[in-house]
Amino acid sequence: MTAAVRCTDxxxxxxxxxxxxxxxxxxxxxxxxxxxxxxxAGKTTLLECIEGLRTRDTGVIEVFGMDPERQTREVRERxxxxxxxxxxxxxxxxxxxxxLFASFYAAPADWRPxxxxxxxxxxxxxxxxxxxxxxxxxxFIALALINNPELVFLDELTTGLDPQSRLAIWDVIREIRDGxxxxxxxxxxxxxxxxxxxxxAIIDHGRVVALDTVPALIGSIAAESRITITVAGxxxxxxxxxxxxVVHAEQTGDQITVRGTGARLAQDVIGAxxxxxxxxxxxxxxxxxxxxxxxxLTGREMREGTSA
Amino acid sequence: MNAFSTIAxxxxxxxxxxxAATFFMLAFAPMFAVAMGLIFGNDPLPEFGNxxxxxxxxxxxxxxxxxxxxxxxTPVDIITQRESGALRRFRATPLRPVxxxxxxxxxxxxxxxxxxxxMIAIGTLAFGARPEGNLVGVLLAAALGILAFLAVGYALSAxxxxxxxxxxxxxxxxxxxxxxxxxAVPLSVLPDGVRRVAQFSPLTQMVQLLQGLWAGETWSEHxxxxxxxxxxxxxxxxxxxxxxxxx
Numbered sequence: 001m002t003a004a005v006r007c008t009d010x011x012x013x014x015x016x017x018x019x020x021x022x023x024x025x026x027x028x029x030x031x032x033x034x035x036x037x038x039x040x041a042g043k044t045t046l047l048e049c050i051e052g053l054r055t056r057d058t059g060v061i062e063v064f065g066m067d068p069e070r071q072t073r074e075v076r077e078r079x080x081x082x083x084x085x086x087x088x089x090x091x092x093x094x095x096x097x098x099x100l101f102a103s104f105y106a107a108p109a110d111w112r113p114x115x116x117x118x119x120x121x122x123x124x125x126x127x128x129x130x131x132x133x134x135x136x137x138x139x140f141i142a143l144a145l146i147n148n149p150e151l152v153f154l155d156e157l158t159t160g161l162d163p164q165s166r167l168a169i170w171d172v173i174r175e176i177r178d179g180x181x182x183x184x185x186x187x188x189x190x191x192x193x194x195x196x197x198x199x200x201a202i203i204d205h206g207r208v209v210a211l212d213t214v215p216a217l218i219g220s221i222a223a224e225s226r227i228t229i230t231v232a233g234x235x236x237x238x239x240x241x242x243x244x245x246v247v248h249a250e251q252t253g254d255q256i257t258v259r260g261t262g263a264r265l266a267q268d269v270i271g272a273x274x275x276x277x278x279x280x281x282x283x284x285x286x287x288x289x290x291x292x293x294x295x296x297l298t299g300r301e302m303r304e305g306t307s308a
Numbered sequence: 309m310n311a312f313s314t315i316a317x318x319x320x321x322x323x324x325x326x327x328a329a330t331f332f333m334l335a336f337a338p339m340f341a342v343a344m345g346l347i348f349g350n351d352p353l354p355e356f357g358n359x360x361x362x363x364x365x366x367x368x369x370x371x372x373x374x375x376x377x378x379x380x381x382t383p384v385d386i387i388t389q390r391e392s393g394a395l396r397r398f399r400a401t402p403l404r405p406v407x408x409x410x411x412x413x414x415x416x417x418x419x420x421x422x423x424x425x426x427m428i429a430i431g432t433l434a435f436g437a438r439p440e441g442n443l444v445g446v447l448l449a450a451a452l453g454i455l456a457f458l459a460v461g462y463a464l465s466a467x468x469x470x471x472x473x474x475x476x477x478x479x480x481x482x483x484x485x486x487x488x489x490x491x492a493v494p495l496s497v498l499p500d501g502v503r504r505v506a507q508f509s510p511l512t513q514m515v516q517l518l519q520g521l522w523a524g525e526t527w528s529e530h531x532x533x534x535x536x537x538x539x540x541x542x543x544x545x546x547x548x549x550x551x552x553x554x555x
Contacts, residue, residue, distance in 0.1 A: 053400060073402045081400040087392035091325040092318055103314035104403040143397070 002065070004029045004151050004182040005050055010059035011206075012045050019045040020056070021206035032173065032183040034197030036190065036290065038302050042206035043186040044084050047155050050184070051081050063151065077106055080149035082140045084156045084186075088128045094139055095124045098146060105147040114142045117172050119165060133160040141169065145176065152176060154185040158192060170196050190290040190302065202294060209297045214290065219263050221296040223288030227258045227266055229273065230282040239276060243268045311403055315411035323419060332381055333419045337373045337427035341366060345435035355496075362437035364494075367522040368515045370424045370450050371491040375511050377420050378457025379464065379485075380478035386412075386465040387474045390555060399554040409552070413458055420454045421447070440524030449521050453514040456537045459544035466551035485511045490519075510540045 005027035012020040019042045027033040035043045048054040050061055052068030052075055061068060068075045088097055094115075102108035115121045118138040123131065128139060137160050144152055154173070158166045173196060177183055187193050193200050194214050201211040210217055224247060231254060240249040245262035246269065258269050266285050273280055294302045323329045341362075350360030357364075389395050398408060425447065431437040439446065468474045486492050488506035495503055495512075506512045513533035520530045527534060 051400065053396075073404075076400070076402040083393070083397060083400060085393055086397040086400075087389075087394040088397065089318065089322060089389060089394050091322040096318060096321070100314050100318050101401060103311045104398075104401040106402075140397075 002029065003027060003062070004064065005033075005184060006060075006062040007046075007050065008060040010046070010049060010061060011057045012042075012049055012054065013057055018206050020049065022059075023203070023206070023208055024059075025201055025208060025211055027182060027184055028199075029182050030177065030180060031198040032177050032185065032196055034193040034200040035184065035186045035203055036193045036197075036200055037188065037203035037294075039188055041203045043188075043203055044155055045206075046203070047153055047184070047186050051079070051153055052076070053081075053083075077147065078150050080144035080147060080152040082144040082152075082154045082157055084159075086140065088136070088139070090129045091127060093125050093127055094120060094131070097128050097139060098142060101143050101146050107147065109146055109148040111142060111146055114145060117168075117175075118142055119168060134162060134165055137161055138165065138169070141172070149181060151182045151184065154183065156187060156189075157185055158187075158189065166192075188302070190294075193290055200290065202290070202297065204294070204298050210293065215263050217290065217293045218288045221288060221293050222261050223292050223296065224259045224261055225265050225285060225287040227260075227269055227286075228282075228284045229256050229258075229270075229280050230254050231256055231273070232279040235273060235276050235278045239272055240269060243272050311407050312411050315408055316415050319412050319415040320419070323415065329381060329385070332373065333377050333416070334423045334426075336376070337369055337423045338430050340369050340372065341427045341430045342434070344369070345431065345437075350435045350437055360437065362431050362435050364519075365491075366428065366431040366437045367439075367446055367450075367518040368489070368491040369427060370518060371453070371489050371511050371515045372486055373420060373423055374450070374453050374457050374514065375482050375485050375489075377416060378454070378459075378461040379482050380475070382416060382458060382461030383465040383468060383474040383478060384471055386462070387468060387471045390465075390553070391471055393555070396555040405552065405554070409462070409548075413455075413462070416458055417451070417454055420458075421451055424450045424454075439522045441521045445521045445527070446518060449514070449517045452534075452537050452541070453518070456510065456514075456541040456544065459541050459548060462548035462552065463544040466548055466553060485509055488512055489515045491515050510536050513537065 003026040008024050010020055010023045011018065021042070023046060035046065037043055045054060049056045050063065050068060052072045055069060063075050064078060066075050092100070098111040102111060115124060118141060120135065120138055120142065123135060128136060131139065137157070141154070141157060144154065158169055161169060170192070173183055185197070197214060199211065199213050200217060202209050202217070210220070212220070234251060237249045237251060240246055240256070240258055245265045246258055246260040248259040250257055270283070291302050323333060344365070345362055348361035350362040352358045352360055428443065428446070432439070464474065464477070468477060488502070488509050489511040490506070495506060498506070513536040517530045517533035517537070521527070
C-alpha cells in the first residue's frame with residue numbers, strides 16, 4: 001500500500017529556532033495518524049509544511065506522491081484542512097459559508113448530511129460570527145470535509161469543545177477513517193491521541209522522539225499499571241503473583257491491589273481471579289498514559305511545554 | 309455554482325448586511341444629492357454661468373464615494389479579513405487568488421456604480437439637474453474612476469500592516485483629496501497655489517473629467533484626466549498583483 005504522506009528529513013527554521021528539525025515519517029493510507037507533543041514542539045509548523053501552507057527549508061514531502069509546494073492545487077483538491085488559527089468571513093450564515101467553500105472544489109460533497117453529524121443542524125441559518133467557539137470549530141471541521149477528501153489534516157481539532165461535542169467529533173473522525181480516508185491530526189491532548197489514533201508520532205523540539213501505536217508506545221516504557229478490585233473473601237495472592245508481568249499484589253480489607261507491567265496485565269489478572277471463581281466488583285485500572293511515555297522519553301512533563 | 313459567482317454573491321450579501329458598508333458604498337451618494345438639492349436647489353446662478361448648483365456640481369459628488377470606497381472601506385475590509393485569518397482559510401483551498409479578487413472587485417465596482425447612477429437619477433429626476441453631455445460617457449468616466457481607486461485600495465491593502473493603520477492612513481488621505489478635488493468645495497473659491505497643487509491629485513482629475521463630460525465637453529478635451537486615471541489604474545493594479553497576500 002502506498003503512503004498517504006511521506007516526510008523525509010524535513011526542516012523549517014524561524015530565525016534561530018529550528019521549529020522542525022529533521023523529521024521523517026510515513027502516514028499509511030486509511031489510518032488516523034496523530035502528531036502529539038507539547039505546545040511549541042513544532043506540530044503545527046510541520047503540519048502546515050505538509051499542507052503546503054508553509055515553505056519547508058529542506059527535505060522532501062510527498063502527499064499521494066505529490067509535492068504540496070509544487071502541485072498545490074492538485075493536493076488541495078484531494079485533501080481537507082482544518083487550521084488551528086483561522087476565521088470566516090463575517091455577515092454570512094453557516095449554509096452560505098459551506099456553499100461558498102464547496103464552490104472552490106471540482107467535486108464538492110453534499111454538506112447537508114454533515115450538519116446533524118456535527119450537531120449543527122439548527123445553526124444552518126445562523127451567522128457564523130454569532131456562533132460559539134465550539135460551534136465555529138465544528139463549522140471548520142465541516143469545511144475540512146467539504147470536498148470528500150481522501151486525506152484530512154486536523155490541527156488541534158477539539159480545542160474549545162465541551163466533552164460531549166468532543167466525543168461526537170471523535171466518532172465523526174472514526175467514520176471518516178472507516179470510510180477509507182486517511183486522517184492526520186495534531187493534538188496536545190493525550191486522551192485524544194490515545195482514544196482516536198491508530199499510530200502516534202511524539203514530537204519534541206522539532207524532532208520525532210517516538211512513533212508507534214499507543215499500546216506499543218506505552219508498553220515500550222515498561223511503566224507499571226495498577227489494578228484494584230473489590231473481592232469477596234481472601235483469594236490466594238500467590239496465584240496472582242504468578243501471573244506474567246505482576247510485580248506486586250496485596251489485599252487490604254476487601255480490596256486487592258495489583259501492580260505490574262505489560263499490555264495484557266488486567267486481562268490476565270482478571271482471568272486468574274475468574275479461574276478461582278472469586279466474586280469481583282468495582283474494578284479499577286490505572287495505566288501508564290502517553291504523558292508517562294513523554295516523561296520517560298524526554299525527562300519532562302508534557303504540560304511544561306518548551307520551558308524546560 | 310462556480311467559485312466566481314458564489315464569491316460575488318457572498319460579497320454582495322456581506323456588504324448589504326453591514327449597515328456601515330451599505331451606507332458608505334450605496335446610500336451615501338444618493339443621500340448627499342438629496343441634501344444638496346434641498347439646501348441649494350438648482351435655480352440658475354451667475355457664479356455657475358447661469359447653471360444651477362446641481363447642474364454644476366452633482367456629478368462631482370461621485371468622487372466622494374469613489375475615494376472613500378477605494379481608500380477606506382476596501383482596504384479596511386480586506387485587511388480585517390486578512391488579520392482575522394479568513395483569507396488564510398481561503399488559501400487552504402484550491403481557489404485561485406485571481407478568482408477571489410476579481411469577484412470582490414466586481415461586487416465593489418457594481419455597488420459604487422449603482423450608487424452613482426442613483427445619485428444622478430435623483431439629481432435629474434427630483435431636482436431637475438440636466439446634463440449637457442452624454443450620460444453614458446459620464447458613467448463610463450465614473451466607472452474608470454471607481455476601478456482606478458479600487459486598484460489603489462487593493463495596492464494599499466497589500467502593503468499596509470494592520471486595520472488600524474489602514475483606517476488612519478485612509479482618513480489622512482481621503483479628506484484632503486476630497487477637499488482638493490472640488491467635489492465638496494468648488495475649486496474656484498480656493499487660492500491659486502492650492503488650486504495648482506490640487507491638479508496633481510487623481511481625484512481632482514476625475515472630478516474635472518466628470519464635470520467636463522457632464523457639461524458636454526469631449527473626451528479629447530480631457531485627455532489629461534483620462535491618462536492620469538488609466539495610469540493610476542495600471543500602476544496600482546501592478547502593485548496589487550505584485551504584493552497581494554493572504555496572510
